[in-house]
Amino acid sequence: MPKTVDFTLPVNEAKKVVEKVLRMKGCDKENARAVTDVMIRVEIDGCVFHGLFRLPGYIASLESGKVNGSARPDIKHLLPSVLRVDGNGGFAPLVLEEVRPVLIQAAQTHGIVAASLINTHHFAALWCEVEPLAEAGLCALACTNYLPAVAPFGGRRPFFGTNPMAFGWPREGKPPFVFDQASAAMARGDLMLAAKANETVPDGIGLDQNGQQTTDPSEILNGGVMLPFGRHKGSSIAIMVELLTAGLCGAPFSHEAAAADNGDGGPPKGGEFILAIDPSKFGDPNWLAHSDSFFEELSGLHGVRLPGSRRHTRRGETDMITFSLAQDLAREL
Amino acid sequence: MPKTVDFTLPVNEAKKVVEKVLRMKGCDKENARAVTDVMIRVEIDGCVFHGLFRLPGYIASLESGKVNGSARPDIKHLLPSVLRVDGNGGFAPLVLEEVRPVLIQAAQTHGIVAASLINTHHFAALWCEVEPLAEAGLCALACTNYLPAVAPFGGRRPFFGTNPMAFGWPREGKPPFVFDQASAAMARGDLMLAAKANETVPDGIGLDQNGQQTTDPSEILNGGVMLPFGRHKGSSIAIMVELLTAGLCGAPFSHEAAAADNGDGGPPKGGEFILAIDPSKFGDPNWLAHSDSFFEELSGLHGVRLPGSRRHTRRGETDMITFSLAQDLAREL
Numbered sequence: 001m002p003k004t005v006d007f008t009l010p011v012n013e014a015k016k017v018v019e020k021v022l023r024m025k026g027c028d029k030e031n032a033r034a035v036t037d038v039m040i041r042v043e044i045d046g047c048v049f050h051g052l053f054r055l056p057g058y059i060a061s062l063e064s065g066k067v068n069g070s071a072r073p074d075i076k077h078l079l080p081s082v083l084r085v086d087g088n089g090g091f092a093p094l095v096l097e098e099v100r101p102v103l104i105q106a107a108q109t110h111g112i113v114a115a116s117l118i119n120t121h122h123f124a125a126l127w128c129e130v131e132p133l134a135e136a137g138l139c140a141l142a143c144t145n146y147l148p149a150v151a152p153f154g155g156r157r158p159f160f161g162t163n164p165m166a167f168g169w170p171r172e173g174k175p176p177f178v179f180d181q182a183s184a185a186m187a188r189g190d191l192m193l194a195a196k197a198n199e200t201v202p203d204g205i206g207l208d209q210n211g212q213q214t215t216d217p218s219e220i221l222n223g224g225v226m227l228p229f230g231r232h233k234g235s236s237i238a239i240m241v242e243l244l245t246a247g248l249c250g251a252p253f254s255h256e257a258a259a260a261d262n263g264d265g266g267p268p269k270g271g272e273f274i275l276a277i278d279p280s281k282f283g284d285p286n287w288l289a290h291s292d293s294f295f296e297e298l299s300g301l302h303g304v305r306l307p308g309s310r311r312h313t314r315r316g317e318t319d320m321i322t323f324s325l326a327q328d329l330a331r332e333l
Numbered sequence: 334m335p336k337t338v339d340f341t342l343p344v345n346e347a348k349k350v351v352e353k354v355l356r357m358k359g360c361d362k363e364n365a366r367a368v369t370d371v372m373i374r375v376e377i378d379g380c381v382f383h384g385l386f387r388l389p390g391y392i393a394s395l396e397s398g399k400v401n402g403s404a405r406p407d408i409k410h411l412l413p414s415v416l417r418v419d420g421n422g423g424f425a426p427l428v429l430e431e432v433r434p435v436l437i438q439a440a441q442t443h444g445i446v447a448a449s450l451i452n453t454h455h456f457a458a459l460w461c462e463v464e465p466l467a468e469a470g471l472c473a474l475a476c477t478n479y480l481p482a483v484a485p486f487g488g489r490r491p492f493f494g495t496n497p498m499a500f501g502w503p504r505e506g507k508p509p510f511v512f513d514q515a516s517a518a519m520a521r522g523d524l525m526l527a528a529k530a531n532e533t534v535p536d537g538i539g540l541d542q543n544g545q546q547t548t549d550p551s552e553i554l555n556g557g558v559m560l561p562f563g564r565h566k567g568s569s570i571a572i573m574v575e576l577l578t579a580g581l582c583g584a585p586f587s588h589e590a591a592a593a594d595n596g597d598g599g600p601p602k603g604g605e606f607i608l609a610i611d612p613s614k615f616g617d618p619n620w621l622a623h624s625d626s627f628f629e630e631l632s633g634l635h636g637v638r639l640p641g642s643r644r645h646t647r648r649g650e651t652d653m654i655t656f657s658l659a660q661d662l663a664r665e666l
Contacts, residue, residue: 076616081414082444084616111415112447116615139581154636167573169580177576179569230563236512236640237570239631240500243510247502247624248472248610250617255630275608277581282449283409283417284583291580297588298572303487307569 005330007323014321015040018055021329026062027069027091034093038124043321046314049189050125052323057123058091059329061266067091067121073098081110087120089269095120096129103276104136111281115274116249122146123267126166127180127308133276134168134176142166143241144272145254147261150184151225153235156211158225161254162188163241170279172288175315177295179307183238184226191217191226244273338663340656347654348373351388354662359395360402360424367426371457376654379647382522383458385656390456391424392662394599400424400454406431414439414446420453422602428453429462436609437469444614448607449582455479456600459499460513460641466609467501467509475499476574477605478587480594483517484558486568489544491558494587495521496574503612505621508648510628512640516571517559524550524559577606 009017015036022032035058043051061067071090075098078084083102087095099115106113122144133140146161164187166180182188185205194201195217203213206220206227220226228234246253251271252260261268279287299306325333342350348369355365368391376384394400404423408431411417416435420428432448439446455477466473479494497520499513515521518538527534528550536546539553539560553559561567579586584604585593594601612620632639658666 078616079444079614082614111412112445114445114610114615116617139576152631152634152637154638155634156636157634159631159634167569169576177572179572181566181569185563229566230518232640233514233562233567236500236514239510239512239640242627243472243502243624247620247627248612248615248617250615250620250623253627253630255627277447279581281412281415282447282581282583283411284449284581287580287583290583291576294575294580294586294588297586298485298492301485301488301490301492303489304485305487307565307572 003327004324005327007325008320011040011044011319011321014052014323017333018052018323020333021055021325022058022062022069024329024332025059025069031069031071031091031094034097035091038093038128040321041128042125044315045311046317047125047311049187049193052321053189054123055323056326057266059266060264061121064262064264064266066262066264066266066269073120075099075102077106081106081113083113083115085115085117087117089119090121091267092117092120092122092272093124099274100129100132103133103274104138107133107138107276107278112275112277114276116251117272117274118249118251119269120272121267121269122272125180126164127168127178127311129274130166130168130180131176131178134170134178137170137278137280138168139170139277139279140166140168141275142272143244145242145245145251145257145270147258147268148254149188149226150228150238151207152238153228153232156207156225159255160228160235160238160242161257162226163238163245163254165237165241169291170288171292171295175308175312177306177308181229183228183234183241185229185234186226188226191221195221245271248273336660337657338660340658341653344373344377344652344654347385347656350666351385351656353666354388354658355391355395355402357665358392358402364402364404364424364427367430368424371426371461373654374461375458377648378644379650380458380644382520382526385654386522386525387456388656389659390599392599393597394454397595397597397599399595399597399599399602406453408432408435410439414443416446416448418448418450420450422452423454424600425450425453425455425605426457432607433462433465436466436607437471440466440471440609440611445608445610447609449584450605450607451582451584452602453605454600454602455605458513459497460501460511460644462607463499463501463513464509464511467503467511470503470611470613471501472503472610472612473499473501474608475605476577478575478578478584478590478603480591480601481587482521482559483561483571484540485571486561486565489540489558492588493561493568493571493575494590495559496571496578496587498570498574502624503621504625504628508641508645510639510641514562516561516567516574518562518567519559521559524554528554578604581606
């Protein structure tokens, strides 16, 4: 491991440093800002494993030339409710920023819209795409695949990506309901953090390199394999994510992405599927109050917590951000 | 339990008997045929718990007057890609038959279509709606809720329905890929069969009436509660199903359906969400061969079986169907 320097800075200062680092490594101004915004946003919500923890991966993919730091997406309406977005080999955040207003307008006009994204490099939390859509009053679903990391149910070798699926639903006067969950029994980021902290994980999370159950996250990450959540049912969800992402979009399946990737540690080139629905176009004028009564009932049950609520509680709890940079890089600033 | 008479008949004879029973109890000809077709179809595929096992429930809802056995659906295009379907208080099978060609045409024309169904009584396997759409070359997703049966993650009381979600994807020259899974760790039908056979179920399937883990399916079914698959992740999927079904469609959430139901043992009045996508409209002309290569890779992995494949293998293995009728009813035939 290269030596690192730790920084603890106010949000705005941290943003400036991270943007500068990304620009030094080859991002243009807009891409540096968009990538930084996504990392900082999840840091503010306390999702550290998708925050600046990912900066070295972004840097690695710029250094290796895998990702074009100056790319701009091409957005095409194939049909009024079908978008095709070519990321032209750039990072996902700027692509997602540019497609967002197009999705919102199409959903509000046509009731439903689906976008297939290709040639993007996705390395961030997936709730970042559905939350703004839900804030705009839409129901939103997004999914993406990755490099092989999860064994199909019954198997012992990595085949699916972590294959997150995120879903958002609007609430009036409250943050939207949002969940974002990997098809793996535990998110790769959580496993990496557990390994770093020398902690064990529960049974059913992964197998070691011999295909045996293990509770050591390092054994799972180094030559072992993660398992899908909920046995064959999570495995089915992972298949659905592969099909909506790679099958529908014409992007690489996770097992294909591995063959094409240069192994620099950054995100592979891949696809993403986003669905946006305007519930107000489906015939029930009372949909927002009706669904809110459901959330109130649910969150009022003893022992039950709404998915995503912990993130909203944490939001803005701190205005300081802590991260590390390689010593060489820190010296250049 | 009332005394019953067992029948073992060739498929066509069984159909005639079941249709006759449904007509005697109040279904018109078309509804009797449609309901019978769905039950027989799942019997042929070996899914006994959604087959004629459900006939007493259909009968109960006709006898109690909860369901209108002569209903016809109203299908409205709210927008080119948004359908609203009012089942007018009938059973789901005829509604689904009538909406199917409309869905197929809309998806093939506009790339994507979503239907919200209301005022229907759903009591069948959900793969029955997505498989014909996938056979027509579409990617299809369907979900529906039910009466409270599953506790949210962390909770101890029934709140979600079993909330199945079914997904289909076309294959060339092969049966489509289809999965259909409840948000419960085990389908209610499987639990009922296990209870009937005095078998135990694994840990994590449900709690007894005191909120304690149990492996006795009768304890789960009688005053206890089923748990979601994959802990909080399956619980999130169950929430998504409630929102897409009840929130979007303006149908009762599962906890509302309980309050409105007459407890006759048949299906409550509810909603359903169906999404159909034509992958050929999303910009990748190679999508079918590409996704098929994924299925080939996946099914070639050691220990891995494609979801739904067991059903396709079983299909047509037998041309005899076994079922029971109440003695009084059998006498009337």
